[in-house]
Amino acid sequence: MRLLRLLLQAFGPFTNKVVDFSAGPNNLHLIYGPNEAGKSSALRAMTDLRFGIPVRSSDSFVHAAGDLRIGAVFLEQTGQPIGLVRRKGRGATLSRLNPETEQADPALPTDSTLERELTGGLERTEFESMFGLNHARLREGGQRLLAGEGDLGSALFEASAGTRGITALLAALDADAKKLYSPHGRAQNAVINEARRQIEEQRQVLRQALTKPADWQVLNRAYEMAKTTLDEITQALETLRRYENDLTELRTVEPLLREHDRLATELQSLANIPNLAENARQERLTAQQSLARVQQDLREAEQELKRCSSALAALALEPLVLQHADTIERWLSEVPVVSRHHIEVQQQAVAIEQIASRLAILVERIVPGMGLSEILQAIPSDADRRMLDMHVAEEGRLKERFQASQQQAVTLDQALQEEADAVPVSVAPIARQSLSLTIRHAQSLGDVIRRKADLDRQVRDLESQFAIALSDLSSDSEQALRSTHPILDAQITLTKQELLEVQEQQKVAGDEYQRVERDLDEQRIRYRQLAAEGEIVTSDTLRSARLRRDQGWALIRQVYIERTQDAEGLVREFDAERALPEAFEAAEHEADRQADLLRADAKRAAGFEECSMRIEQMETRRSQLQQHMDTLAARRCQILTGWGQQLCAAGLPDIAPEPLHEWQRRRHDALQLAEQVETLRAESASLIEQAGEAASRIVNALRTLGQSVEERVIGDLKSLTVLIEQGLNWEKSAIQMEAEQSARAKTVKQLQVERDKLHRSIGEMTTELDRHRSALQQWEARLALPAHSTPDAVKARLNELDELARLHSKLIEAQERKALLQAELDELTQQGRQIAVLLGEAAPVALTSFADGLRKRLIVAREREQEREVLLRDRNRAQEKKRIAESVQVAQEAVCSRLCTAAETTTIDLLPELEDAAARKREVKKKLAFVQDQLARASSHSEEELRRRLAGRDAFALDRERDHCRAEIERRDQELAAAQQTEQHARLALNAVDASDRAAVAREAIESAAARYRSAIRPWARLKLAHVLLQEALNRFRERAQAPMITAASSYFSLMTGGAYERLVTDESGDRPVLCAQRAGGTRIRIEEMSEGTGDQLYLALRLAALELRRSSHPQMPLVLDDVLITSDNDRAANVLRALSQFSDGGQVMIFTHHEHLIEVARLALGEQGFTLHTL
Structure with a gap:
């Protein structure tokens, strides 16, 4: 559906x-919005309208999330307008609105068909990849073209689908x-290669880990012994080591017991010594030292007290001077x-006196006779004064402006008058638009001469x-x-x-047959080896x-x-050569002999019997495999016969299925070549006609339009280029003339406005003057000046009055300063007299003296007072x-008395000897x-x-017994090491036969490797299949779209x-076809080798060509471009706009930008009618 109006009812900042x-005359729309105007929100609205507003939308910063609404009016293929509105929410968020009122209308039905028409059957990402292009993706596409070194398939496929990195994706899959x-063979790091190698290695380990069970009993018996x-x-060693530990313990405590007895005797001899404290000596010495130091301090203090008393008595002080020192200092600072x-x-x-005379002279000069x-x-x-200055300045300024305005x-x-005399030149808009x-x-036809030559080539x-294909x-x-x-x-x-199934079965059967043959040969060799060692007795022969x-x-x-009648016949059947008793004895002897042989060599007998059984089984399996291979060969002949009959009936060559598949593909390619030849011939004829x-x-x-055109043959292709150039030159001159006329009209209007404004300004200036x-x-009048005095005269009179006022102010200030100084002198004299009264002295005659x-x-009195304070402080100290x-002397004498009492002595001189004896007792x-x-x-x-166990033993006896015990332990240790080695060898031998896990580990490793092998097969197959399918799709797309897409892209690239x-060409001289560009000189x-900007233009040209080829599948989807011209200069931007204008002949193109200069570039390149401007 074609988008007529976008209704941003409540979305983002809108x-x-x-x-x-x-509203515009064409399909090229330039949407301009400065920064922060909502350009990004408008871009998101284009996509959210079709595919729904995301749950976490970033455009709910003005309107609440639940209030977001985007509406639009579309034009259906039937030519009827239809209104749709998208709200933010869950479930069905698309509803109808009335195209005329642009309001939601619940009465209008909404079904899934509208959703499909709105989205074109695409997902959001597919729509953004195919019909959306921003600056970043444009640069990325150009860089991929440069990095891909022009690979033709990748360039065409990526530009067509809007995908990224097809070459890198193929490399990643590989x-x-x-x-x-x-x-x-050298690549062992791959998962499947590594798993297959581990399976082979672990199979060898498994075969080596299989041992013979007959050795287990002998090894087990040796291990038990x-x-x-x-x-x-081990038990004998433990007993010996316990005895050695006891001897070591007795040898350790024997000297300790002897030392214990000696110390106890010595302690008994010191029982009469008093128990003094450990710090008694230190405490006594400290007290004695303190007493000596205290006596010295007493002598020094007595001497200091005598010195201070004599110095204080010799000082002469002035208390009145010190009492009024602050007052005296303040007065002295002002003297x-x-x-x-x-x-x-x-x-x-x-x-x-001087200022008064100057004032009189100035008054007489300004106005004689005035006071x-x-x-x-x-x-x-x-x-x-400010108002007067303003009036003077404004009068001068207004006079100058009045003269300049006139x-x-x-x-x-x-x-x-000059603009009115100019004659405008007009051009008919309809004729210009038609041209x-x-x-x-x-x-839009491009370079028809080159296209015709390309088509012929x-x-x-x-x-x-x-x-070549027919050949x-x-x-x-x-x-x-x-x-055919x-x-x-x-x-x-x-x-x-x-x-393939028959061949695979034949291969499997043949491999197994060869493996059975090898195993059978090995068993026969083993059979002969066992038979060569002597007579073989088995359980069957026994x-x-x-x-x-x-x-x-x-x-x-x-x-x-029992004496039966037919016994003689039975005896002859039993042994015809010997009598029955002899034959029985021989049979009994043979049975006993074989039993003895079987017991003596049971291992060889078991191996021989096993070998015989395997030979029999392998011969049976070989016969079965031979029959199976004969059946498979017959089946293969039957399939080939039926295949040949089928080929003959279809008129096809007698070749195998795989070559036939290639032959049919080439047949299809050859027929496509024939169809392409017819298509190109028709296109060449159509090109000449167009x-x-x-x-x-x-x-x-x-x-x-009144332009002279030379007579040319209309069917001549070369004349079209000349005519286009002549038309473009006329358009450019017409645009220039229109621009000049528009500028002239704008200038006249601006001049009229300025003239009217100037007349109003002259009237206002007259009133203000x-x-x-x-x-x-x-x-x-107030300043005693004549009427109509000049501003300079007014300013001079004001300066005179200012000088007069300044002198008068100076006179008043001098009189006030003289009075102030005289008052200060009187105040200082009075203060000096008061100080003399305070000191009890007569009033001073000379104030300075x-x-x-x-x-x-005052200085001497303060020095003596300071000396007195120092002496008092020294006396107190x-x-x-x-x-x-x-006080210290009394305390230390008490300490000495306490120490003597503790030592039970009356004098301190005896304390050192007692302290030594007490220290020995403590030690x-x-x-x-x-x-x-x-x-x-x-x-x-x-x-x-311990004393009981040591009775009768001394150190020498204990050492002899311990040495004997240690020698016995050493002998037993050697026996233990030999026994441990024997036990370890027996245990390892037994584990190797019976308890070894090598076989289990090998089987587990085989299963693990097989599991990795199986788990990697499917992903590897998927990756290889994806690589093959993607490469095949790439090749098919290149073969199918190469010619038309390169032709269309050449036209756009030449314009850009x-x-x-001139055009784009393919270079197939290498191992893969690459895309090249041909300059004007060939x-x-x-x-x-291109620059980055040219690479961007090439990528855009390929995208436009791909969309043009796919336009039939999505005829009404708009191409949305966001800042794709951000890095282009004006010339390059103008060329790109011309290419987009050509592309817009088949569908809408919307260019979003925040660069205002592109508007003028578009006007110069396309004209006012060449695009439609929208401002956000």
């Missing part, structure tokens, strides 16, 4: 926004398949300004290829080729499958011998005990030191406790038990490059 695509299986011996030696104030008072008196106070009253205030009015009148459409139609190439097919003509009846692929596949023995015994009973018709239309249109002149007249003497007295020393106690702890650690037995490239350029 509310009831309508974009009308039916690489993934090689990870699973690689046909190269070795284990018993090892247990006995230095007295002399300066005397000088400044005299200077101010002289200045006051100073009257003139001061005439001086304007600050606000009045001059500008004269200039505008002259310009308007434009005719030229666009002719341009293609016809010749295809005829040559068709002749390859061994056919005489096209009629003979068409007379191809066999269906299913029938070929069925016959091929039957032959059974036969015993049966003969039993038969002889039965005959003896019948003949000699070129002639286009040339005739251009001639008529030019003549209608009158207002300022009236205000200035009042000020002239009194201040100097007072300053010196000495008193405190004396007090502390006395003996510590050693005794340590020995007791060592005994507890060395043995868990009690002291009495401005004729720099030079061919490979794709990888």
